[in-house]
Amino acid sequence: MEFANKEYLFLLLLIIPYLLWYLMYRKKTEPTMRMSDTFAFRYAPKSWKVRLMPIQLLLRLAVFTLVVIVMARPQTHNSWKTRTVEGIDIMLAMDVSTSMLAEDLKPNRIEAAKQVAAEFISGRPDDNIGLTIFAGEAFTQCPMTTDHSSLINLLQNVRTDIAARGLIQDGTAIGMGLANAVSRLKSSKAKSKVVILLTDGSNNMGDISPMTAADIAKSLGIRVYTIGVGTNGTARYPYPVGGSVQYINLPVEIDTKTLGDIASTTEGDFYRATNTSELHKIYKEIDKLEKSKLSVTKFSKRHEAYQPFAMAAAIALLLEILLRITVFRRIP
Known part of the structure; x- marks a missing residue:
């Protein structure tokens, strides 16, 4: 109890x-009867x-x-259970090149990716999760943390105009993005380490090739799930002209072979998402594959x-x- x-x-x-x-004062306050002598009552039995x-x-x-x-x-x-939660260390590597503004996913690729990733993060409260973003270069938006509220806030602040503003080069450096995510996991002591890499193009920038980064991930026991987002054929893309925006159709060129090779090398899986619904299903599938292990926490x-x-x-x-x-x- x-x-x-x-x-x-x-x-x-x-x-x-x-x-x-x-014991000490109460009897003094009680009423008493004065008697000249109580000798006769000395041996009287108590009632x-x-x-x-x-x-x-x-x-x-x-x-x-x-x-x-x-x-x-x-x-x-009335009921006791013992369970332990051993979380998984996960790095999300997200492509933020300008092509992620294409509207074949609703409302566009980048917003759909952010929304689905936020739902994935919210559903895994026991995991250490971080975020790497990449275009022509890569950097860590948020290191691995269990403070998922802060992580989701940083995720929502991700934009595709960082190249236009001169913060990083535009392009698609898949190898650099994967290498950055792997570098965050290399010192992890978790039994399960995972990278979820999402891109809509082919590697055309960076000093590290995708397969070199994949080999490094494999040597460190890191599993990589790759996701190629974008419809088949062409996609509607907002192109700024002067002070206005015009829409053009851009060809969708995703290097599915390289993404598949990265996944197979690291014992992960490659997924293809042509719409927002498929992207939801992919993250749910990854969520099922990477379940947290149980240990000792008291519940009653x-x-x-x-x-x-x-x-x-x-x-x-x-x-x-x-x-x-x-x-x-x-x-x-």
Whole structure:
């Protein structure tokens, strides 16, 4: 049995000063009858009422103790389970090149990828998850963390105009993106390490080739799941002209062979998403494949157990009052 409000149990210390008052001062305040000499009553037997009078004190103490226990909210446990959560370390590597603005996924590739990734993160509260973004270059947007609220906020702030603003080069450096994600996992001590790489193009930038990065991942025991996003054929793309935006159809060129080779080299899987619905299904499939392992965490279902103590306190109080006004009634 446990107590939800343990601090109330300190009230039981009030019993000590009450007992001191009862033994030392209470008799001085009770009515007495003066007698010239009590020698004749020295050996007189005590009546049963006199012998039972301390029962009133015991009943009062019992009522106070039981009321304090009720206030402390005793609780019992009727079911126990032991389980441990050993999370998986996951790095998301997301393509943020300008081609991710294509609208073959709704509302566009980058927003669809962000939405589905955020749902994936929210569904894995025990995992360390980080985020790498890449275009012509790659950098870590968020290192691995279990603070998923902060991670999702950083994910939502990802934009495809970082190349246009001159922060990084435009293009698609798949090898650099994968290498950056792998570098974040190399010192991980988790039994399962995973990279989920999402891109809509072919490797055309960077100093590290995709297969070199895949070999590094394999040597470190990192599994890579690759996702190619984009419809087959051409995709509607917003192209800025002057102060306005015109839509053109761009060919979708995804290097499925390289993405497949990366996945097979690292014992992962390659997926192809031509619409937002398929992207949802892919992340759900990865979620099923990469389940967290269980270890030792205590879980129990609690029930309030104050009712017997409350009933006993009520009975003791009524009994004390009844004895006081009947058997132990005083007439001063």
